[in-house]
Amino acid sequence: MAKWIYGFDKLRAEHNDIVGKKCANLGEMTEAGFRVPPGFALSLEAYHKFMKETGAIEEIRQYLTAFNADPKRPADMPKYDKASEAIRGIVESKEMPEDMKDVIRQYYDELCRATGLSDLPVATRSSGPVSHPGQYESYLYIRGISSVIENIIKVWSSTFNQRSLIARASLGLPLEYDPVGVAVLKMVNAKAAGVMFTINPVNGDPSKIMIDGNWGLGESVVSGSVSPDEWMVDKVLLKINKVMVSSKLKEYVFDTKTAKAMFVDIPPDRQNRLCLSEEEVLELAKIGKKIERHYGIAQDTEWAIDKDLPFPENIFILQCRPEQVWSKKKPEPIAKTESSYIDYMANRFIEGW
Numbered sequence: 001m002a003k004w005i006y007g008f009d010k011l012r013a014e015h016n017d018i019v020g021k022k023c024a025n026l027g028e029m030t031e032a033g034f035r036v037p038p039g040f041a042l043s044l045e046a047y048h049k050f051m052k053e054t055g056a057i058e059e060i061r062q063y064l065t066a067f068n069a070d071p072k073r074p075a076d077m078p079k080y081d082k083a084s085e086a087i088r089g090i091v092e093s094k095e096m097p098e099d100m101k102d103v104i105r106q107y108y109d110e111l112c113r114a115t116g117l118s119d120l121p122v123a124t125r126s127s128g129p130v131s132h133p134g135q136y137e138s139y140l141y142i143r144g145i146s147s148v149i150e151n152i153i154k155v156w157s158s159t160f161n162q163r164s165l166i167a168r169a170s171l172g173l174p175l176e177y178d179p180v181g182v183a184v185l186k187m188v189n190a191k192a193a194g195v196m197f198t199i200n201p202v203n204g205d206p207s208k209i210m211i212d213g214n215w216g217l218g219e220s221v222v223s224g225s226v227s228p229d230e231w232m233v234d235k236v237l238l239k240i241n242k243v244m245v246s247s248k249l250k251e252y253v254f255d256t257k258t259a260k261a262m263f264v265d266i267p268p269d270r271q272n273r274l275c276l277s278e279e280e281v282l283e284l285a286k287i288g289k290k291i292e293r294h295y296g297i298a299q300d301t302e303w304a305i306d307k308d309l310p311f312p313e314n315i316f317i318l319q320c321r322p323e324q325v326w327s328k329k330k331p332e333p334i335a336k337t338e339s340s341y342i343d344y345m346a347n348r349f350i351e352g353w
Contacts, residue, residue, distance in 0.1 A: 004046040005103055008039055008185075019043045020127030020181030022319065032294050034287065034317050038114060039185030040107045041127065046100070047156055047179040054094035060087050060160075060176045071169040077162075080169075084162040091157040096149050104152070105145045111186065119143045120186060121254075124151040126158065127181035136164065136180060140217070140261045141187055141254045148184060155182045187254075188316050191307035192275040193218035194228055197323055198235070198288045199298035204326030206298065208241070209233040209285045213275045215266055216251030218302055218318065225263065226250055229274050233285040240281060245274050280305060283312045291320055298323040 011019060011027020018024075023041035030036050051057040063086055069079040096104070112120045121143050126136035137158035139151040158164070159178045168175055194213030199206050212221055212228040220226045226249065232242035248271055250263045276284075284303055291299050301320040308314075 004043045004049060004100075005107060006041050006043065007107070008036065008041065011041060017129050018045075018181075020129050020183075021321075022125060022127035023181045023183045024127075025320065026183060026185070029291075029317060029320065034291065034294075035313070035315060037186040037188055037316055037318065038111060039122065039183060040111065042104075042152060042182040042184070044129065044179040044181055046182070049100065050094070050096065050153070050156065051091075051177070053097045056091050056094050057176060059090045063087060063090065064176055067175070069169070071166045077166075080162045080165050083175075084160055084165055087160040087165075088157045091160065092153055094153070096153065101149060104149060108145050108148050108184070111184075115186060122148060122184050123187055124148070124155050125183045125185070126155050127183050129181075137161065141259070152182050152184070156180070188304040188306045188318070189308050190217050190304040191215065193302070193304035193318075194221040194275075196284055196288050196301045196303055197298070198292040198301075199323050199326055200232070201300075201323065201326065206326075207235050209235050209288050211276070211281060211284055213303075214248050214251060215270060215275050216253040217261065218304060219252040219261075220250060220263070222302065225252075229276065231276070231281050233281065235285070235289060238282055238285055240278065243274070245272060247272055248275070276305070279311065280315065283315055287315065287317065291317070295320075295322065298326070300324070 006015070006019060006027070008023070008027045008030045011024055012031060013024050013028040015027060016024040019041040026036055026039070027041070063083075067079070067083055069076040069083070071080070111122070112118055121141045123138060123140045124142060125138040128136070137155065139154060142148050142151045159180055164178065165175055168178060192213050192215055194211065195218070196209065196211045198209050200208040200210055209232070211231045211233065214220045214226050214228045221228045227246040228248070229246055230244040231240055233239065234241050248266055251266050252261060252263050254261050255264065288299065288301065291301060299320045300323045302318040304316050304318055306314040306316060
């Protein structure tokens, strides 16, 4: 029987086709000694096993026999909405097979024991073998095995959201099946989070590191919802060359009253305060240099600072990938490259890491 679940410590970059890029990369960073939230991964085989054993795939195929829509026709968009709602209803109505449920429970219980929390809050995130820009969904602050299983199924269900169905239809791919891995990882109780480029993303200067951050979880920065604080660090001297503090009005946090992550107003006393200390910025830059050295190419990373842990154990890398624009180009004058940077960030923001 094929293995379909793995601890991050068992994964490497070469497992991309088994568990998806995100999970494989989390395993690679764990092995390399970078501080990554602990967790485990469900493989593409787990998606296949669930869809087949619950009968979901056959029900979806049956539903689609009567579906007819053109992704190029705006008038057909409501058809994709309706199809998405129906198919997601099919997937989310299924119970996780008992053998899968038992194994996931074992992995979650072990994660809880390792962290000393009986109902450890985790995130469930999609992990495709190829890029799926902005298509699939993530769920944050999930507690307890029942909710973990429910939200793993929701990640699988999100492969049938409207934008995913349209994307597959536009490429002439089958609508009924698009397997993804799922990362289940410990939530970082973030006081601040953001992104870091180990190259100047504006002009491609490889001697610089740029860090953007905001209070709370990183969704506010990754989604482009706020203007973040910004630091430019000299990669060679590890010296901060430039600091820009922004007026940050919103942060993305876990609300205990609703038990959901949401955008809330930042209190006035923090709106115009830098969200990182100088030592945190320089420690992030040091980590960024090591990550770049490990992968051999400039990196685009996500990071978070845990409010419950002491420095520097509170700095976590949540994801990294090769920087996509300047890594293989020669630096050019800023005036000529600002539009390229804006285009790159716009594309990155919709990729839904």
